[in-house]
Amino acid sequence: MSSGEKESQNLVPKAAAARLSLYLRHLESLRITGASTISSKELARALGVTAAQVRKDLGYFGQFGFPGIGYKIENLIVEIRKILGTDRIWNVALVGYGSLGAALFRYRGFEKQGFRISAIFDNNPAVIGQPVGGLLVKNITALAHAVAEGDISLGIMAVPAETAQEVADALVFAGISGIFNFAPAVLSLPENVAYVSIDLAVQLEQLSFHVKQLREDAPFEDPEQGI
């Protein structure tokens, strides 16, 4: 049942991991309506995939269905949260308190899934020391100390491309396990540090590409990043 029990040659495709998040969202919204069970077919229909895909995705992690019943919603929510690691609170360091950093700090969606921004860092003297929702923006030089003290394992980077690698190095040095990067830069990181990167302008560029392809009736794969 636990994610640790899977066979070692069962590599989990990243699309399957991404769909787990979507299944979770849908199950959470169903729970609010009072539903208690769901079939793989219903779950599939809600997300525009096949029932076989749902069963395969979940099958990487264990057997969660009950014959003749389908999935018990509450149970499957618990199991998927375990798999994704969101059955716990993650303390997160936010580096960069410009307009994007400030928006990310205020973004309610993170806390709802167990991600708590518990320290904020910047290198701008005008911002350092500023009180923000119960925290004080700290000098980036205090990063390693704060990460160790605060049991912080994830970092969000909302810094310019020019300083991105330097900030990433500081996060790695501080002992962070995973980095969520918004800087439009390709980072070089050790293999034991997880890394998710979003370049917002690149995403918008993919959209204009897709619009162009649609207008030219050119063949393409749907670039939707619906994860």
Add this chain to the structure above:
Amino acid sequence: MSSGEKESQNLVPKAAAARLSLYLRHLESLRITGASTISSKELARALGVTAAQVRKDLGYFGQFGFPGIGYKIENLIVEIRKILGTDRIWNVALVGYGSLGAALFRYRGFEKQGFRISAIFDNNPAVIGQPVGGLLVKNITALAHAVAEGDISLGIMAVPAETAQEVADALVFAGISGIFNFAPAVLSLPENVAYVSIDLAVQLEQLSFHVKQLREDAPFEDPEQGI
């Protein structure tokens, strides 16, 4: 994610389209250093792919290399911008002027790539009419008129999940060709509307999943979304 299998041998994989953006970023940064040519091998090394991959990605769109020279940087920048549709200015409507919407409006990366947020909409009376960087936040009811008047073809949605489908429907009705969605919701859209969606909490969830997999030494595909 699943727009159905399209069966053309010229189908451009979405990963290739995403890499075009990365090639472009690297070429633009090289141009600043004064470089004028680059080999597929050098371009590949900078982005951590193989030279064969670079040639294949570009090969979907044409022959851009020169024998014995490689790629002419300035020329390849122009060509990739044409392919991505960023050889022109796109007028963009921003719907939702909360903290995320405000951050996206101030995000300099969009304008740099030719995306100009030229109209902002909200449904909150406290925000409607507010002057923002030379614009006034408009009532969402004015969307269709403003889109037609302002030659707007893309929409960015920074609205809550609860209103996302309604806003998407309004954008489609207004004649928008592509939607960049930040609402944590799966949207139902007509096939002729392009769609890129980012759920920030889901991305962070993918990061915690990756961290967990690394800690458990479990096999996984690198979830890096470096696009």
